[in-house]
Amino acid sequence: MIMGIASGKGGTGKTTVAVSLAAAMGEKVNLLDCDVEEPNAHLFLKTQHKESKIVKVMIPKVDEELCNGCGECSSFCQYNAIITPGPKPVVFAELCHGCGGCALVCPKKAISETQKRIGTIEISEGDDITLIQGKLDIGVAMAPPLIRSVKAHLNSHDVSIIDSPPGTSCPVITAIRGCDFVLLVTEPTPFGLNDLKLAVDMVRNLGVNFGVIVNRHGIGDNRIHDFCKANGISILLEIPDDREIAEAYSRGESVVEALPHYRRAFEGLASSIRGMLLNRGE
Amino acid sequence: MKVALTAKGTDLESQLDERFGRSQYFIVYDTETKQFESFDNSQNVSAAQGAGVQAAEKVAKLGADILITGHCGPKAFQALSAAGIKVYNTQAPTVKEALDLYLQDKLTEANSPDVEGHWS
Structure with a gap:
């Protein structure tokens, strides 16, 4: 319940x-x-404190060698966390919800994901x-x-x-x-x-x-x-x-x-x- | 060269919108042809987050080399820099006055954001 x-x-x-x-x-x-x-x-x-855990989210990381600047990642992102104002995308990690969509839509497979810490979980009994x-x-x-x-x-x-x-x-x-x-x-x-x-x-x-x-x-x-x-x-x-x-x-x-x-x-x-x-x- | 300005209306007599990301319109003035065009930014006015970076991307796509606005926050500034767009801050009341100041070389290029994010 x-x-x-x-x-x-x-x-x-x-x-x-x-x-x-x-x-x-x-x-x-x-x-x-x-x-x-x-x-x-x-x-x-x-x-009584029992356990602490660190919580991370996945954020995109762009391989500029592979990226052709097509901007598919930016058009996909509803949170404006990755935009392509110039030749290569810029990531704003603090806006990212960690959905991973940008990496999926990238036709050049130029986006991988990396972890970013957002907080902790404390367990006590x-x-x-x-x-x-x-x-x-x-x-x-x-x-x-x-x-x-x-x-x-x-x-x-x-x-x-x-x-x-x-x-x-x-x-x-x-x-x-x-x-x-x-x-x-x-x-x-x-x-x-x-x-x-x-x-x-x-x-x-x-x-x-x-x-x-x-x-x-x-x-x-x-x-x-x-x-x-x-x-x-x-x-x-x-x-x-x-x-x-x-x-x-x-x-x-x-x-x-x-x-x-x-x-x-x-x-x-x-x-x-x-x-x-x-x-x-x- | 193309100059983008933040505006509360669609012509050069409009008030300069002191906000960048949530500016109502962008006016793009071409210094060679001396013509201008206006672009609606209402989608960003009500964006939940990231209005500044989205606006930077939009201004870049419009082909602007220069942005003249009231204030510019850190994320928008970073995005504009990535696009190679120079930023000029001004308190000029209208688009036309801001543009004249720029054309008379009376504005100084900003080398950093002049406000925190979400300043208004």
Whole structure:
């Protein structure tokens, strides 16, 4: 079972939910921190470092002896990572998504591929939680290839939780594609609703089952509830706007660990998701 | 010799577009025939990434020897250099004024990018 935690708006509580849900599952869980530009789940977990891996992508290398400057590589590349403004192509590695298409279309076989480091994966283990964290190198703009490498650690017989980056762009889609269920975390504010609508469109496009979590319930107004009701979307959990939660967060403690009275709510969330997936014949 | 200029419109009276990669139009002026042609760059205006390098390739294909624009970032500059195109930065308000400054030899060739990428 793979559960994704996403949100249109940033700072709504994805990591708070991911860490607490992981602790409330009552069995071994893999937590994949796919927010590779700013991974932070490790701050709330007491896991021991086990393994580090370097992640590389393939980028093109042009043999200028073989190249006839035809520009086929440049017309193929949708990312403008290889262009032919003069007699020979110029490669912009930081724009390259590593698809290898330029090498395939080159009629002179002048393009080979070479590796470029983009980040690391850190694996650490706790009692029930294995944290697999992607960490993009500073200055690297290409999150999706690293997210795919983190997701290569998924396997179908484990329970896995994916903490996604915020937003609705490529890194988020890379993170939540293939999830059995996605939790969209939002807050009852105009920004929260606006970005929730974008996130709902995204998950519906991807055809993934989803439900909503309202964090900081009690601030703002009823607009999230009204929207969900009108669109047939289940609100699976309301987390109150509680100063104690913010204090626990600032100390680097998960909600269920610092405030045991919230544990039951997250256990309830875990069982609702399990129930929904069973009903859908998963 | 062909001079490419970044423009917000299609004639010499147009405002000079201070952006290179996401310039709305390119105007190519031929110093021998004294004729000009304009080329739409709307595809690059909305490019997700790499507008500067794509624009460099486009300007090279138009046969330009010289580029006059407001600002030019590092990747575009590298691509223009690979194409052997010289870059001149100017704050002149219109295409015509920028071109006149160049023709009167009042612009200095840039030897490096003058802004970071994604500056606007």
